[in-house]
Amino acid sequence: MKKKVLSIIAMLAMTVSMAACGSGGGEAPAPAPTDGEGGEEVSSDAGDLITVGYAQVGAESDWRTANTESFKSTFTEENGYKLIFDDAQQKQENQIKAIRSFIQQDVDYIVVAPVVETGWETVLEEAKEAGIPVILSDRMMQVSDDELYVAWVGGNFVKEGETCGEWLADYLEAQGRGSEEINMVTIQGTIGASAQVGRTEGFGNILAQHDNWKMLDMQSGEFTQSKGQEVMESFLKSYDDIDVVICENDNEAFGAIDAIKAAGKTCGPNGDIIVVGFDSVKAAFESMIAGDLNATFECNPLHGPRVAEIIQKLEAGESVDKIQYVDEAYFDTSMDLETILPDRAY
Numbered sequence: 001m002k003k004k005v006l007s008i009i010a011m012l013a014m015t016v017s018m019a020a021c022g023s024g025g026g027e028a029p030a031p032a033p034t035d036g037e038g039g040e041e042v043s044s045d046a047g048d049l050i051t052v053g054y055a056q057v058g059a060e061s062d063w064r065t066a067n068t069e070s071f072k073s074t075f076t077e078e079n080g081y082k083l084i085f086d087d088a089q090q091k092q093e094n095q096i097k098a099i100r101s102f103i104q105q106d107v108d109y110i111v112v113a114p115v116v117e118t119g120w121e122t123v124l125e126e127a128k129e130a131g132i133p134v135i136l137s138d139r140m141m142q143v144s145d146d147e148l149y150v151a152w153v154g155g156n157f158v159k160e161g162e163t164c165g166e167w168l169a170d171y172l173e174a175q176g177r178g179s180e181e182i183n184m185v186t187i188q189g190t191i192g193a194s195a196q197v198g199r200t201e202g203f204g205n206i207l208a209q210h211d212n213w214k215m216l217d218m219q220s221g222e223f224t225q226s227k228g229q230e231v232m233e234s235f236l237k238s239y240d241d242i243d244v245v246i247c248e249n250d251n252e253a254f255g256a257i258d259a260i261k262a263a264g265k266t267c268g269p270n271g272d273i274i275v276v277g278f279d280s281v282k283a284a285f286e287s288m289i290a291g292d293l294n295a296t297f298e299c300n301p302l303h304g305p306r307v308a309e310i311i312q313k314l315e316a317g318e319s320v321d322k323i324q325y326v327d328e329a330y331f332d333t334s335m336d337l338e339t340i341l342p343d344r345a346y
């Protein structure tokens, strides 16, 4: 594309960093250090490729690994793209540096999964100044002018939180505990991330409808398994009568389960503590089948094809919807999980 010459010069001058994406189940291994200088070129430049700069949050969870894979398998040379991928290791300053590097390389499109919602105005203005369309994937940005981004693709986080609350109410009712005093704690995601803001708000909407539900405490587990375990350990030390733990992603739930077992308590459908997570990654199905996790609320990470569809429409001069939710469901131990699991894409 017209950006080709510049990008070759920039690429030669640029250090590349390869995101080490983790495997399912645990916390992703720490990715190779990235300097946010525009990240790693995923495919060699050639011919008439559309250059896409993708500023990814990090590699903190199974969900993130699947999200990254969705982009890397969509934005390939065979599909007509050159992907420049940057892993910000959950640091906003690295994402901002990567966006500036994409602008310097004069990419055709910038895609961002913003680690938190605020602090983007200036760098988005710079992209606008450079005439580079910005597409948001996954989490949202709070900006004064929503013309600073073309479209957003992601999950409906408030709805995910509400679905979780409604599921819990039904679950407790079915157990004959509908009027019982229920003590709960929440392991939140990265504070200020749309997924954390929405899930906390959504569950809170249902919590407000149940006078017999008591939220004892909320703390951030940063969407990671290790931090989730640490937070649950501290909750177990502070409160000896926890009935439910709401984990704002599955990896935090895996950590919470480890902490519960280490404290000599049990969890899952026949346990002392009900454990729920968000994302519905494969390892969550394995945890439900093992009898540890009670339910998981889906947040589809496969945004690559949706973003490519937006780019193709823009290339054809067509208009695109500003807000595009992905389809989401939930899964619990009442379902035939052994049958569902093999068909799960992530």
Ligand code: GZL
Pocket: 060, 061, 062, 063, 064, 138, 139, 154, 155, 193, 195, 223, 248, 249, 250, 278, 279, 299
């Ligand atoms: C949700 C995404 C969240 C996932 C976590 O769209 O932003 O970030 O729920 C991930 O697993 O870390």
